[in-house]
Amino acid sequence: MHIVAKFYETYNMCAVVDEFLKNTLDNALLLEGFHCDEQWASWLAPYQRYSVFHQFIEYVVRGFHSDQADEFDIDKNKRIYKSLKGIPAAISDLKPHKLPIEEAFSHHGIDHQSFFEYLADIGKAFEDADANDIYDFMNEIWISAAYEDLMKQTVDEVFHVLFQNRELMLMFNDYASGILSQGHWDRVEGLDRSLLAPSGTLARVRPPRWAQRAVFFRDRGQCVLCGKDLSGLVSLENFENFDHIVPLSGWGLNDITNLQLLCAPCNQHEKRDGGAITSGRYQSWYSMEE
Template sequence: MLEAKFYDTYYFCNVVKSVLYHSESYLGVLNDFYGDGRIYYRLSTFNKYSILHEFIEFIIHDVYYDQSSEAALEKKQKIQENYQDIPIALSLLRPSTLPIELALKHHNMPHQSFEDFLDKQSKKFIECNIDDIYEFIHKLRETGVFHELVEHISKEVFHVLFQNRDLMKNFNTLMANALEYESKQERPSEIKKIFSRTGVLKRAAIPQWARRAVFFRDRGRCVLCNKDLSGQINLENKENYDHIVPLAKHGLNDISNIQLLCKECNQHEKRAGEAVTSDNYQSWYTY
């Protein structure tokens, strides 16, 4: 069971979506996730904490550090300076409170405040610099609370985004392109066993938990033709669990890359061709 607090969850969903749908504008950032051979160390075989979870984590890290930039700090210090004689305004604006602190407080995760951190160094917020913020975040990482926060938010964001199969296709196409590009270089010896050939992963059995998650997400229907695969209407209709981006096209063995198809659509419409999914979803009620 996921206890979702939905603090900035949809904000991070939009950031992830923007990066995936406009990846050409984020090549430098994305290279830090999968470039220079990093994609090889992201590969796994149906881990519950999927590659998409890792990608979401990566984006959240980047956002929190971006929110702690020098420009952001200067803006907050200007507010502190302008309202230092109006305590009520300062208590409402809270310029000395960092965005990550607000998230930690919302999730009821005990942590040292940035003001307390500065106080122990005999510094005031108005005179601190960006290095102080990075040192504070480093302290949060050392205590483990930073990782706890980012992991929890990642699970919430995944919970929302997993329902969007087109986004799943977009993410897995991006990863497949990275894997294909990196396959021109020598693979690390320790992961060669998971490949059937250069850049193509071996087919792996899809675990029951992944099948169950995909079946319920797709409401027990073929995502291409909407055929009922629950067995309640026709026992002859067999569910097939399909890689959205085929393994032959450098697709991943990851839950984000799996969808529910009927036997006919899987064998005749999909086969091992291009990445295909559908924007059709069964509504909670009829209109």
């Protein structure tokens, strides 16, 4: 079980996800598309391997690719292409005819239809293309197998980087819980009410083994609040508790991104008020002291 990461714009995407979550009010209109029309009802399914946070990353990445296409200055690039038409090496180097999404495909080695090829199919040359052609081309891209492959690779890489950041996981789950708390449950067709507690929030579901192992290894087998060893290698008296960062009573999700490792005392005392809490405490790769 490995990810072969290429890190093409991965950290840029991570920064975009981070910005969205740190400024949810400023981005409210853009975020509405993620949860409108009762889409949030799908978040109730417990512990999906393609987590709710995966879905969020996918939504943000699609928006990022769309913005890139919208910002592509077709007239400027046509002028550059025309001026370099007699110098194939310069065109190959500057690539004025390639859209940003094509660079992503090429970097990951994903076979795809180029904008040039698309234009040829509709009987146009690049010199005659306009913004409407880019729009139509991107609509074809969205539904292609190539884009599905690109999305999987990109979402997996971004998730791999950001899942380690528990404070960001808190921000995301706090955002998601706010959406659920305002949801109109009576509008959801076929809602599985067995997923709900009597209070109307999500019912507690034991995390599956794969989720427990992922969180245990991410948190290095230590309580994230006090650092107590929970591996069983140092002390047999300490037991791990897989705690919801945003409590279920506060509309928290049964999602792997909403779990953290706590010792029993911290779980019982530090979270006794039912608030969302985590820490920025991480084990260093190595000591700076000799």
